[in-house]
Amino acid sequence: MRTSILTAFGLLALSSTAFSQEFSDNVIKIGILNDQSGVYADFGGKGSVAAAELAIEDFKKDGGIEGVEIQLINADHQNKPDIASNIAREWYDTQQVDAIMELTTSSVGLAVQALSNEKKKITINTGAATSELTGKQCTPYGFHWAYDTHALAVGTGGALVKDGGDSWYFLTADYAFGYSLEEQTSTVVKANGGQVVGAVKHPLATTDYSSFLLQAQSSGAKVIGLANAGVDTQNSIKQAAEFGIVAGGQRLAALLFTLADVHGVGLDVAQGLTLTESFYWDRDDESRAFGERYAAKFNGRMPNMVHAGTYSAVLQYLKAAKEAGTDESDAVAAKLKEMPVEDVFARGGSVGKNGRMISDVYLLEVKKPDESTKEWDYYKVLATIPGAEAYAKPEESGCPLVTQ
Incomplete structure (x- = not known):
């Protein structure tokens, strides 16, 4: 009986250890890195931080991940790839950030995506435009949401x-x-x-x-x-x-x-x-409701496609981590490419093998x-x-x- 009790206790301890290893420190930490003081501050800026906060709120309302805390941090990269890369490196090395998102300015987006590939960390670009992110410079951990130069060229x-x-x-x-x-x-x-x-x-x-x-x-x-x-x-x-x-x-x-x-x-x-x-707040009842929630949170301003795209990217990342049962990047990246994207931003969206999220x-x-x-x-x-x-x-x- 004593052996059985010890064995059971040992299995319980192993189970608890395994769970904590699935989600490192039982925390998912997401970083929003963008221009918060320069020419693109209104384009994304603190508005994208507000959108990310809404996504986390909605994910928690839907059940979240039991026992896992979700944290959000943000910083201003000043539209400079070297500053952005230094922030990203520090986030990964000392703050255990799991994923970085938004990344307005294509030179910044490309630089941070390349660094993240070395670190085996996920980036979801919602602010950078260049289609090179999912073209010749694509990576297994790089994703592109919201829009890109190809869609702008085709549309306008x-x-x-x-x-x-x-x-x-x-x-x-x-x-x-x-x-x-x-x-x-x-x-x-x-x-x-x-x-x-x-x-x-x-x-x-x-x-x-x-x-x-x-x-x-x-x-x-x-x-x-x-x-x-x-x-x-x-x-x-x-x-x-x-x-x-x-x-x-x-x-x-x-x-x-x-x-x-x-x-x-x-x-x-x-x-x-x-x-x-790729988004307009006055498109339909659902987008209007989201717009009103966003405006109540962010100084009465309505969201543009970068803000709504950031909401979608953060929400989908969290859904993918929950589905994968881990914040390990390879597993989450696989789920991101497998799962449909269905939210107020993207209707019937899907992610290609190159990491490009495709929606209307x-x-x-x-x-x-x-x-x-x-x-x-x-x-x-x-x-x-x-x-x-x-x-x-x-x-x-x-x-x-x-x-x-």
Whole structure:
């Protein structure tokens, strides 16, 4: 009897040890790393932290993971890959962070994804745009949610060419994101019978766009493609209005422009712009309910696709960890690629072998001031673009994981 009691006690102890090993320290720790003070602070920033908090709240309401605490930390990477990599390394090495998400700025996203691959840690990019994240620079632990340059090019670029905008000149942010967006939009323009007559690159966070806009204006292009984002795009649009570019007959294509940016420049300036987002809070009853919850949590502001995408990414990561029964990265990554994505952001979403999450995106037009009935009522939905059309097929992405 004594032996049996000891054996039973030993098995119980082993069982408890095994459980704690499944979830390291019985804690899942997620880091939101993004721009919180620069040109992309409204694009993602603290708003993405609020979205992540909502996802954790909802996961816990649905039962959570018994005995496992979920922690969230965040930091400002200042749009600098070296700073971002140093923060990520410190999080992994000393704070036992399991996954890092958001990662606005493509150069940052690529750098942190590469480091995370070395550390065998999961990243889910919701703020970075370059499709290289799930293309040639894909990793087994790297995932891309919310949008990418391919979807933006197909949505906004394709729509404007079909609407008669068959000659383009680009104002391009001088780093990985801008290059990728210009290249992919150019491909879509040419595939639809249009032409690219020129391009000019500008530094990140510049304040004077006059010389760039004058070059674009003198090109005679029907469409000036803004391959930039955040405050850069806002300032480009404001200064274009001062030069009378749209009044003179040319069109502006805001290739990465979100609800936060429309709010920043106002409907008077943004009206009539065609753009692409993968989420709109006023889409249906479910998205409106989410928008109201988000606004109550975050200074009365409605979420854009980066915020809602971060909500979805955090929620899906936690669901995958629960399904896997562990926070071990290989097991969670396998579940992320296996499980469907079904939430307020993604309807019928799925994750490809290259880590790209595929869900529908929306072609939108900014309303005129007299068409808007309330604050944040900014968009008309022109079309829903199926995810399979918006995103590159995994086998065409250039990701080496797909052919292995």
